[in-house]
Amino acid sequence: MKVNYDIVSQAGLYIHVPFCLSKCGYCSFYSIKSINLIPEYIAALKEEIEYYRKTFSSFDTIYIGGGTPSLLTPKQLAEIFTTINKYYKIDKNAEVTLESNPGDISLAYLQALHDIGINRLNIGIQSFDDRILRFLGRRHSAKEAVASVEAARKARFNNLGIDLIYGIHGLGMKSWAETLQKAVSFTPEHISCYQLSLDDKTPLYKKYLSEGWHLPDENTELKLFLTTAEELENAGYIHYEVSNFARLDKFKSRHNQKYWRHVPYLGLGPAANSFLDNKRWWNKATVNTYLKDIACGKMPVEDSETLSSEQLQLEALFLGLRTKAGIDLKLYKTKYGADLLKDKKTIIDALIKNKFVELKNGFLRPTREGMAIADSLALI
Numbered sequence: 001m002k003v004n005y006d007i008v009s010q011a012g013l014y015i016h017v018p019f020c021l022s023k024c025g026y027c028s029f030y031s032i033k034s035i036n037l038i039p040e041y042i043a044a045l046k047e048e049i050e051y052y053r054k055t056f057s058s059f060d061t062i063y064i065g066g067g068t069p070s071l072l073t074p075k076q077l078a079e080i081f082t083t084i085n086k087y088y089k090i091d092k093n094a095e096v097t098l099e100s101n102p103g104d105i106s107l108a109y110l111q112a113l114h115d116i117g118i119n120r121l122n123i124g125i126q127s128f129d130d131r132i133l134r135f136l137g138r139r140h141s142a143k144e145a146v147a148s149v150e151a152a153r154k155a156r157f158n159n160l161g162i163d164l165i166y167g168i169h170g171l172g173m174k175s176w177a178e179t180l181q182k183a184v185s186f187t188p189e190h191i192s193c194y195q196l197s198l199d200d201k202t203p204l205y206k207k208y209l210s211e212g213w214h215l216p217d218e219n220t221e222l223k224l225f226l227t228t229a230e231e232l233e234n235a236g237y238i239h240y241e242v243s244n245f246a247r248l249d250k251f252k253s254r255h256n257q258k259y260w261r262h263v264p265y266l267g268l269g270p271a272a273n274s275f276l277d278n279k280r281w282w283n284k285a286t287v288n289t290y291l292k293d294i295a296c297g298k299m300p301v302e303d304s305e306t307l308s309s310e311q312l313q314l315e316a317l318f319l320g321l322r323t324k325a326g327i328d329l330k331l332y333k334t335k336y337g338a339d340l341l342k343d344k345k346t347i348i349d350a351l352i353k354n355k356f357v358e359l360k361n362g363f364l365r366p367t368r369e370g371m372a373i374a375d376s377l378a379l380i
């Protein structure tokens, strides 16, 4: 079965920057502190960029994520963009995002980013409270968080995203509401709010165990989720995906929507994933193996899988029910060859009855309560 890319025809490009100056207590992503390897990483990345020129021809979104991409200098980033532009056609209205850390981004740095064509800045603020930042093991302060947002505006970023974390031990509803209000006061175009979840290998998890702390129970989690959605919707934001809010439709992350809709994307750098023609492949995770493979003239692909119709259907269901737009049933049938309403009639009827999903104008959509339990909804 071939997927018809009818929603967004152009692919997205993701570049993973696997360096962080320190490890945040809750983070289970792969990253290393050896920033002396950055020049070698960039040289390898440029080869990887060139390698895929016959598989992909153009992109209309570029997302530089990490790790901490703001550890790269504007000159290093410009070098990456020059290589991308040499081998691919980049749409003139492309969304070009960079993830950044508040402690790294001075006004001069941000102005340079703007000048090299980055038009969407995402700042990993996580909290405006120093106590929480220390607890999470972030290396920036609340003052730096505020300064980074102000600098981004001065540097003319008019598509600005803020990431926040909630569900933290000792952070009550009142404190979370204050953080949200502070975020809203800067009128960022995009806000992502993630509930803290702890991988058992993270330092924070070990701290939770040893100090007898606890994550919020299910009811508190639900209350936090609903309060977040309500506060941000009252402030004029569209709750377009479980964790994501945008001030206007045009500020929804175009790049992330490709992941949710089975649109092709190329992922470069250690641990990055790619998707094309029902096939997914992913790179080796460590910087050393990545560099070693490229130095030997081979691509650092760890493995790949071809998704069956059933896997694609399930993914589309899982991802679609995490979004406010929901699932376009006609499109689902055309793309995946399955009649969702017929195949899952009993369970969908039950979900509608319990007000977790609704059927409207040919779409199956999660309600706000449904979004709160989106992960379980997909198990239907």
Ligand code: SF4
Binding pocket: 019, 020, 022, 023, 024, 027, 028, 029, 031, 066, 067, 068, 101, 124
């Ligand atoms: S900056 Fe981001 S990627 Fe790096 S350790 Fe912290 S949370 Fe993880």
